Amino acid sequence: MSSESAEVRAAAAPQTATRTTATRPMLTLIKREFWEHAALWVAPLVVTAALIIGAIFGRAYGPGTMPVSLGDVPATPQGLRAISTTVLVMFSGGSQYVVMSIVLWFYATACLYNERRDRSILFWKSMPVSDAKTVISKFLMALAVVPLYVYVVTLLTTLVASGIIAIPRFSGPGGLSLWDGGAWVRAEAYSFVWLVLAVLWYAPLTAYLLLVSAWARRNVQLWALSPLIAIIVERIAFGTHYLSTWILYRLGPGWQSQSEQWLERLFAGPFYYTSGGSSSPVQLFAGMQPLKGFGNIDLWIGLAVAVAFLYAAVRVRRYRDDT
Amino acid sequence: MTTVIEARNLSKAYGATHALDGVSFSIESGRIVGMIGPNGAGKTTALKGILGLSDFAGELTVLGRNPRTERDRLMQDVCFIADVAVLPKWIRVRNALDYVEGVHPRFDRARAETFLSRTDIRQGSRVRELSKGMVTQLHLALILAIDARLLVLDEPTLGLDLLYRRQFYDTLLNDYFDKERTILVTTHQVEEIEHLLTDVIFLASGHIVLSTTVDAIPDRYLQLTVGPDGVSRARELHPFYEREVFGRTALFYEGRSARELEPLGEVRTPSIADLFVAKIQSLDARRTPAGLGSGAAPGPAQSAPGASS
Numbered sequence: 232m233s234s235e236s237a238e239v240r241a242a243a244a245p246q247t248a249t250r251t252t253a254t255r256p257m258l259t260l261i262k263r264e265f266w267e268h269a270a271l272w273v274a275p276l277v278v279t280a281a282l283i284i285g286a287i288f289g290r291a292y293g294p295g296t297m298p299v300s301l302g303d304v305p306a307t308p309q310g311l312r313a314i315s316t317t318v319l320v321m322f323s324g325g326s327q328y329v330v331m332s333i334v335l336w337f338y339a340t341a342c343l344y345n346e347r348r349d350r351s352i353l354f355w356k357s358m359p360v361s362d363a364k365t366v367i368s369k370f371l372m373a374l375a376v377v378p379l380y381v382y383v384v385t386l387l388t389t390l391v392a393s394g395i396i397a398i399p400r401f402s403g404p405g406g407l408s409l410w411d412g413g414a415w416v417r418a419e420a421y422s423f424v425w426l427v428l429a430v431l432w433y434a435p436l437t438a439y440l441l442l443v444s445a446w447a448r449r450n451v452q453l454w455a456l457s458p459l460i461a462i463i464v465e466r467i468a469f470g471t472h473y474l475s476t477w478i479l480y481r482l483g484p485g486w487q488s489q490s491e492q493w494l495e496r497l498f499a500g501p502f503y504y505t506s507g508g509s510s511s512p513v514q515l516f517a518g519m520q521p522l523k524g525f526g527n528i529d530l531w532i533g534l535a536v537a538v539a540f541l542y543a544a545v546r547v548r549r550y551r552d553d554t
Numbered sequence: 555m556t557t558v559i560e561a562r563n564l565s566k567a568y569g570a571t572h573a574l575d576g577v578s579f580s581i582e583s584g585r586i587v588g589m590i591g592p593n594g595a596g597k598t599t600a601l602k603g604i605l606g607l608s609d610f611a612g613e614l615t616v617l618g619r620n621p622r623t624e625r626d627r628l629m630q631d632v633c634f635i636a637d638v639a640v641l642p643k644w645i646r647v648r649n650a651l652d653y654v655e656g657v658h659p660r661f662d663r664a665r666a667e668t669f670l671s672r673t674d675i676r677q678g679s680r681v682r683e684l685s686k687g688m689v690t691q692l693h694l695a696l697i698l699a700i701d702a703r704l705l706v707l708d709e710p711t712l713g714l715d716l717l718y719r720r721q722f723y724d725t726l727l728n729d730y731f732d733k734e735r736t737i738l739v740t741t742h743q744v745e746e747i748e749h750l751l752t753d754v755i756f757l758a759s760g761h762i763v764l765s766t767t768v769d770a771i772p773d774r775y776l777q778l779t780v781g782p783d784g785v786s787r788a789r790e791l792h793p794f795y796e797r798e799v800f801g802r803t804a805l806f807y808e809g810r811s812a813r814e815l816e817p818l819g820e821v822r823t824p825s826i827a828d829l830f831v832a833k834i835q836s837l838d839a840r841r842t843p844a845g846l847g848s849g850a851a852p853g854p855a856q857s858a859p860g861a862s863s
Contacts, residue, residue, distance in 0.1 A: 260656075262649075550609055
């Protein structure tokens with residue numbers, strides 16, 4: 232090698248060494264999850280399609296004119312609009328979030344398990360992405376990205392469905408419109424707060440499923456359900472139910488503040504309204520303070536537990552070697 | 555020339571078996587190193603340690619970093635292909651490019667696309683729709699577009715047909731390798747890569763049997779081929795291994811000069827494949843004095859990989 236070419240190479244070396252392009256690792260990791268787990272983005276759209284078809288049928292075959300009363304209470308157009316808008320939001324959200332919970336369960340148990348089963352972990356680990364970043368990306372999917380996506384899809388769904396329902400079946404003053412903008416904004420705001428609370432409340436469950444997913448050699452679903460087996464064992468062996476009380480509390484809607492039975496109200500929405508004896512649509516949410524849920528210390532303890540599970544999942548992914 | 559990999563006293567046990575037992579070696583930049591050994595010799599274990607994929611005892615530095623704790627940063631300068639089957643089946647070619655572009659600061663997408671355009675791979679295809687050879691081409695396209703300093707290949711051509719295997723190594727040499735880069739490769743198919751290698755490390759049962767540059771082999775090892783009547787005289791010079799092929803006997807010597815051997819028969823430098831077989835078999839012979847299936851004692855030739863001459 233001549234000294235001249237060595238010089239040229241030396242001059243070029245720093246440039247090649249620093250020739251890097253900007254990366255967006257977290258965004259890329261999030262996109263990657265949607266590529267692999269298409270159900271995450273498809274399932275909400277399927278539910279939306281079902282809801283909109285339901286709205287079309289409802290409009291086609293539902294009441295064409297204003298009912299005179301709801302139960303014992305004389306119906307006012309305003310009250311009827313408010314209640315139907317609220318029920319629409321709650322029902323759309325309810326369907327979406329039930330489906331989302333099922334999809335997220337399978338997502339969380341699969342996301343760190345599949346990559347080991349098909350050995351693609353060897354490809355992912357050949358990239359400059361830390362185990363912590365990988366695990367956090369999957370946790371963020373379940374904790375924020377998917378719930379937010381489902382929330383937005385649901386919000387748009389209620390707008391479209393409302394539009395369909397609001398089409399008067401008969402032209403003229405007798406046509407029935409069931410849309411109340413104020414009630415819609417209120418219901419959307421409440422369901423957003425509840426969604427945030429619920430997602431945070433279940434964060435330790437999500438993190439637990441990720442840990443199982445990173446750890447299990449096989450039968451990942453069985454391991455995910457192992458606490459339920461522990462409950463049965465506790466019952467039989469010790470005759471106690473501390474574990475089941477505690478687990479059922481964590482699985483239940485503990486995220487609603489204690490003064491509220493909003494779930495009951497939600498499912499009994501119209502009936503609550505009619506039996507409440509008031510014609511005011513605000514009644515449905517009366518006395519509710521969803522923000523109080525953030526004051527529940529158990530919510531925050533759960534988040535600390537979730538962090539511990541996540542840390543364990545990162546460690547397991549780093550050192551487990553079964554490829 | 556700088557040291558790329560420095561391993562000292564590397565050990566790893568799975569239960570009672572020692573996959574690696576106090577192995578030390580170092581690899582300089584600009585080399586193409588073949589790590590060669592029979593199944594279970596510890597090759598993959600060593601590679602996994604180097605790549606930060608599994609834990610081990612001992613000291614290991616790769617490009618100045620500790621792979622145990624700094625895998626993610628290390629992977630900016632290291633690429634590896636485990637084997638052909640590790641690209642996720644569900645990913646689309648386009649998304650694989652998106653992914654590497656999104657996480658790897660040294661990935662040159664245009665370069666990968668140029669390489670892919672020379673193949674039959676379409677960007678809309680999923681990996682599961684591609685043939686095994688095409689998956690390897692895709693993986694190679696991703697890797698070649700990364701400006702890395704160390705490339706680690708673990709049985710990269712396993713299960714591929716001859717055409718793809720040849721193409722794989724040709725591409726690697728022509729489009730990738732230069733003096734700033736280092737390639738560490740393990741394979742069963744020694745003959746296929748022996749003309750590429752600058753260094754070899756032979757591993758057996760968790761130990762290094764031989765670690766040498768290819769250039770140093772002729773000075774150290776010789777292969778003598780004699781007819782039946784020359785065998786006894788050839789044995790007096792203490793070959794470490796011998797093998798009978800078509801009625802003639804090939805004897806392998808360490809530390810003999812060609813001048814000593816030439817009067818006895820035909821002398822040449824053993825191929826890496828033959829040297830590998832000789833080294834491993836003589837080792838086995840020493841361990842099992844009964845000589846069961848070993849070539850150190852006169853007996854029928856073993857059919858082993860590389861037993862071609």
